[in-house]
Amino acid sequence: MRIEATDVRKTYGDVTALDGLSLSIPSGSTFGIIGTNGAGKSTLFRLLVGHDRPDAGTVSVGGVDVTEDGRQVRECVGYLPEHVGFPDGLTGREVLGVHRAIRGLPRDGRTAEAIERVGLTAAEADRRVSGYSNGMCRRLGLATVLLPDPDVLILDEPTAGLDPRGVDEFHAIVEGIATETDATVVFCSHVLGEVERLWDRAAVLHARRVRASGPVDELAAAETEGAAEPDGDEAGETGRDGLRAAFREAVGDDAARRSTADREEVAP
Numbered sequence: 549m550r551i552e553a554t555d556v557r558k559t560y561g562d563v564t565a566l567d568g569l570s571l572s573i574p575s576g577s578t579f580g581i582i583g584t585n586g587a588g589k590s591t592l593f594r595l596l597v598g599h600d601r602p603d604a605g606t607v608s609v610g611g612v613d614v615t616e617d618g619r620q621v622r623e624c625v626g627y628l629p630e631h632v633g634f635p636d637g638l639t640g641r642e643v644l645g646v647h648r649a650i651r652g653l654p655r656d657g658r659t660a661e662a663i664e665r666v667g668l669t670a671a672e673a674d675r676r677v678s679g680y681s682n683g684m685c686r687r688l689g690l691a692t693v694l695l696p697d698p699d700v701l702i703l704d705e706p707t708a709g710l711d712p713r714g715v716d717e718f719h720a721i722v723e724g725i726a727t728e729t730d731a732t733v734v735f736c737s738h739v740l741g742e743v744e745r746l747w748d749r750a751a752v753l754h755a756r757r758v759r760a761s762g763p764v765d766e767l768a769a770a771e772t773e774g775a776a777e778p779d780g781d782e783a784g785e786t787g788r789d790g791l792r793a794a795f796r797e798a799v800g801d802d803a804a805r806r807s808t809a810d811r812e813e814v815a816p
């Protein structure tokens with residue numbers, strides 16, 4: 549499903565989180581949003597799933613305006629927020645059972661399928677979540693959003709706090725989902741390495757809007773080739789120099805270099 553955001557503005561009191569943001573995410577793509585802390589990534593995601601409303605502009609998923617029919621959009625979108633909590637006393641499988649029941653989904657084996665898809669063993673699924681590692685919690689969170697077989701997956705920094713092996717394993721799971729389904733996968737991160745490994749296309753969020761967007765190979769290739777001057781500040785599709793410049797501008801030169809190194813560290 550295609551996702552479109554057009555000239556979106558969102559404020560929280562006197563804080564302007566997004567201003568003039570426009571973004572187009574093609575159906576079936578794996579799309580990364582990269583930006584520093586506070587760039588507005590989570591705000592954008594909340595708008596995409598109708599948990600928040602833009603002050604101006606429009607957001608649509610599969611041609612449906614999210615502000616007009618948020619319910620229809622949420623039925624086909626799986627949204628994993630950055631912070632997810634589970635009731636300590638339940639097992640992973642019970643957590644999934646609760647999610648299945650809340651959504652009114654049938655008992656048709658989808659819980660076991662979701663457990664398998666995220667790489668939890670049956671024994672792990674039957675353990676209480678109070679004993680889960682961060683990586684297991686992330687997998688369980690992903691399993692909860694996979695239950696309804698969503699057309700769109702929106703994952704807000706799902707690898708934050710994972711060690712390099714955990715990041716790699718999580719990427720492999722998401723790659724499997726992207727390959728085996730037609731789902732559009734949108735994922736955000738601070739780390740360029742994650743972009744190169746996982747995504748077809750990416751957008752750099754900076755100064756409350758999309759600073760640049762385009763194919764990831766252009767962004768990543770540009771990053772490893774050295775410095776370049778910015779080529780303008782228009783949002784939307786840009787060439788290699790625009791992506792490279794936007795990424796450096798957003799995260800700073802040192803962070804850009806570290807981000808490239810992070811990619812090498814987590815490479816299999």
Ligand SMILES: Nc1ncnc2c1ncn2[C@@H]1O[C@H](COP(=O)(O)OP(=O)(O)OP(=O)(O)O)[C@@H](O)[C@H]1O
Pocket residue numbers: 560561563564565583584585586587588589590591592630
């Ligand atoms: N509920 C809220 N109330 C007030 N300000 C908010 C709220 N949500 C977000 N903001 C502000 O909006 C801006 C964008 O925040 P947002 O959480 O979307 O950024 P982010 O890119 O997801 O950051 P991070 O990488 O740290 O998660 C920040 O200045 C933040 O303080």
